[in-house]
Structures are given as C-alpha cells and as structure tokens.
Amino acid sequence: MKWTPVSCLCLLALGGCQAMPSSLPSADPPPAESCYFPSDDPATLTASVDVLTEWGFSLDASDTQLGLLTASREKTLHGYSDLYAEPRLRPRTGFHVFGGLGSGGGAGLGVGVGLGGGFSQPPVEVERVSLLWDRQHMRVSRDIRRFDQYGSLREGRSASSDGFCQQLQRALSAQTATGDRTP
Template sequence: MKQPLYALMLLAAVALGGCQAMGSDPLAGDARALPAACQWPREPAASREAWVRAAMAELEARGFAIRSTDLALGVVSAERTTRQPGLGAIDEPWIDGGMGWGGWGHAGGGVHFGLGMRIGDEPVQVERVSLVVDDTRLMLTRDSRVVADDGRVIDSRPYNRDAFCREVSGAIQSRLLNREGQP
C-alpha cells in the first residue's frame, strides 16, 4: 500500500517542479535564446540616445506605435495591430442545435436548431517589439498575439525572426549614418 503513495508523491513533486521551472511569463526570454540577428554590437560613436531615437523612427516607419521609451536606460517598446480577416472562423460553429427540458416544477421541452454564426469583428494580431540599447550591444525582441474580438487569445508566441531583425538593425544603422552626415 505504501508504493502507490510514494508514486503519487513523486508524481506531485515532478509536476510542481515543472511548473516552478517554467516561470510565470512564457514570453520572457533569455538573451542567449535570441537569434544572432536580433543582437548586434553598438557602435560607440553614436550615443545611446541617438540609437533610441533612430530605433523609434524606424519602428514608426514600419507601422508600430511607440508605447514607451526611456532614453537614459536605452529602452523602446512599440506595438503594431493588424486585422486577420478570415481567422475568426476558427472554432466558430456554423450550425448549432440542442434540446432541453423545463425545470423548477414546470413541464415542458423544446428543441432548437439554427445557424450559429455570429457577426463580429475579425481577430487582430498584436505585435510587440522591445529594443534595449546597453553599453555594448542592442537586443531586439518581438512577440505576437492573435486576439479574437471577444478578448480570447487565439495564439501567442515569441516572434523573433532573423529576417525582421536584420532588416530593422540595418535600417536603424542606416538612419544613424544618415543623421551623422547631416549638419
């Protein structure tokens, strides 16, 4: 009889240990987990403020709205929302039906059948970007969430892509070069 109890305790310890190891924020990432293109060296010639301002201009040019910045810390947070037409059909029934019987002392019953389509707004993809400029490098992180019109999260994941990071880093560096060449 003791073996099932020990097995249950072991299973509970493993389950709780796994929850503790995951942490509370699945999108929080370690800099080592970022693709190489999402981290690049900071040119010492340009100030932290110049990098942040160039990053803000580039993200705004790409349709992101700047949500917060801290020039002294070298942090920029931005967000872009894109409608996802057609994605609202996921998990939405086309036909529904059911049957029920009266309660609270009343006799009765009924059957209903009909189209279960609902008319509403399409889901939106919310991309969030954070850029950190420290003394030696820049780190760019991006995540994506697809949210239904009722607030339900359909999809949520890190969205760090090499191509995006290369494009953004090159454009920010280009903005810095063009700015330095101006009087």
C-alpha cells in the first residue's frame, strides 16, 4: 500500500480519537461520610466476617495483614428478562409456560412449543462489599451490579450509602461488645 498524505492525515485523525481520558473515574454518588469510621478493636475483621455472613454475604477474599475483606451476595431478578430483551423480541400479548401462544402486531396467530432451557440464565444483581481496616479506622465500599440473562453487565453503581454504613457500624459495635466471636 502506498502512503499518501491524505491517508497519513486520516491515520493521525483516528489516532486523536484514542486519546487518554482527562480524569480517572470516580464513585458516583460519592461514599457517605459514615462509611469511614473509627475502629481500633483487634476483633474488627472477625466481627465483620460474622456480620456479613449473617446478612447473606459470602466471603470472596481476605488479607489480615492488609486489613482487607471482600464479600458479595447474589440475588435473582425475576421479571427482568423482558426489561433487558431487545425491543423487537419482546412479546406484545400472550402467555408462555413451556412454549407460547400469542398474537403478533398484525394479522395472525401462532402456537409454539419449546423444550429445553436454552443457554440464558436469569438476570442477577450482585452486591459487593469491601472493608479496609487500618487498625484505627474502617473504610466501607459497596457497589451493586446488574447482569442480564446473557451475563452482560447492564447497570452498575456505587452503593456506599449512609443507611448501609450506619447499619454495618451498629452491627459491628454490637458484635464486638458482646464478645460473640468465632475463633
């Protein structure tokens, strides 16, 4: 291929489209102030595991040397398959259990029977909580992500809200005050 000044100019123009972002992404909305609180009890991480497990989270990762704990829980979103479906694939009227019966947008009536589940899964919401303890303070970070029936990320947001962090703070205080710790 012969390089002409026009093709070089086009290449430079396309290279400008690949510029680095001017700023790093930030949490939106920002974490609440109550997500950073004093905590100097050595049993804080153990109590955190206990509290999050009681709330239905499963432990994903932990490092006691760093004071890091990550846990998550997953919830099936019933009824979200139609929300995340392509508009042209959504049924207009009708019902379906193991097949389908419905009427289309024009003239006609169709009856279909489908056997087998296909390759899709139900849409899910994954809530992840990360705790960082520096032996004096606890920092809480929480996010919620929603995945469609094909496993693609559809929504994601920071969820480090004041209500969640205060509830966690109270539960940790109660857990460490009673001395109810598992070794």
